[in-house]
Amino acid sequence: MKYYIVVGEASGDLHASNLMKSILKRDPDADFRYFGGDKMAAVGGTLVKHYRELAYMGFWPVIMHLGTILSGAKLCFNDLSRWAPDVIILVDYAGFNLSLAKKIRKSFSIPVWYYISPKIWAWKGYRIRNIRRDVDELFSILPFEVDYFKSHNYQVWYVGNPTLDEVTAYRQKHAGERLFEDDGRRIVALLAGSRRQEIKRNLPVMLDALRGIAGIRPVLACAPGISPEFYDKVLKGNDIERVCGNTYGLLDCAYTALVTSGTATLETGLFGVPQVVCYGMPFKALAGLIRSLFLKVRWVSLVNLISGNEVVPELVANKMSVKSVRENLIPLLSDTPQRRAQLEGYAKMKNILGPAGASDHAADRMMKLLKEYCDSRKPDSHCGNSQ
DSSP: OEEEEEEOSHHHHHHHHHHHHHHHHHOTTOEEEEEEOHHHHHHOSEEEEEGGGTOOOSHHHHHHTHHHHHHHHHHHHHHHHHHOOSEEEEESOHHHHHHHHHHHHHHOOSOEEEESOOOTTTSOGGGHHHHHHHOSEEEESSTHHHHHHHHTTOOOEEOOOHHHHHHHHHHHHTTTOOSSOOOSSEEEEEEOOSSHHHHHHHHHHHHHHHTTOTTEEEEEEEOTTOOHHHHHHHHTTOOOEEEESOHHHHHTTOSEEEEOSSHHHHHHHHTTOOEEEEEOOSSHHHHHHHHHHHOOSSOOSHHHHHHTSOSSOEEEGGGOOHHHHHHHHGGGGSSOHHHHHHHHHHHHHHHHHOSSOHHHHHHHHHHHHHHHHHHHSOTTOOTTOOO
């Protein structure tokens, strides 16, 4: 079978590469062609364009590089048109991929599948119309999405969560290893975001909140692609330990953490590290109002969204300050009811996520659906023919 995969960022490259490995176990003759990254290239197939040439996030970066993005979309469409795959698998990256799905649907009868569904439950709920029209099958990694899409009369397949797989694999591989020697202090991991603006807003507040707290050892997890010089400017002379390229190693040693919302909150929870979610925004009062008007979910952290209740405190926009961060962190630095409640919440969250093996579960479902699709085609169909 011929699989065309479209990825737009580093996390998608990781998840898609694992999915490719799982597909190969079930279809050894699988032929891959993709917009992707280095991890996908290491698995095999043909890399048409690297995601780094398209990975622009936020309003102004997208506007400034709109020509590049549009030319990338045109290249992708023309390339898959020539190659005629048996199926197209879109991975996350909603803005680009949903636009591509619309164009594919108008021109081809090839199945369009979406792995790691767009987070329309948070905002831009109107995109459900596009998904219904343009996406044949949607594979979810968040259990609560099943009920959300069901309420919109659209069936999705929950296949498990790849972050659980990655954390499980890390702990198995590095069991007994310690990134830090125990010096008697409790490590506070600082995960201040992956983008420059996030880091500039969050990291100084985190550091100010830690000042004067005895017995702690703050350690900063540096984000990929952010230069040491940038961190130097933000830290302004603060001599703080840094870990680059090994956030999991840091979390495996941490006693507690300050975390900017995103996948990092789930990773921190899966490592069993109590946390305070910190997400500063410019014009705090206005940002808080905008959030209440436009954000369609009660929480922003994946831990709380998956659990369905507030397991970890969220300090977002006007709720985030040096005082609030400090007040929420201190109870987590010793064996308190607040700390124990988070650890109990994490255990329940893992049960909700289900067993590891998201890529294998997704590949199993995909193979079944692809067989059904090919069986339904006419005998002279090219389906499965890699000519």
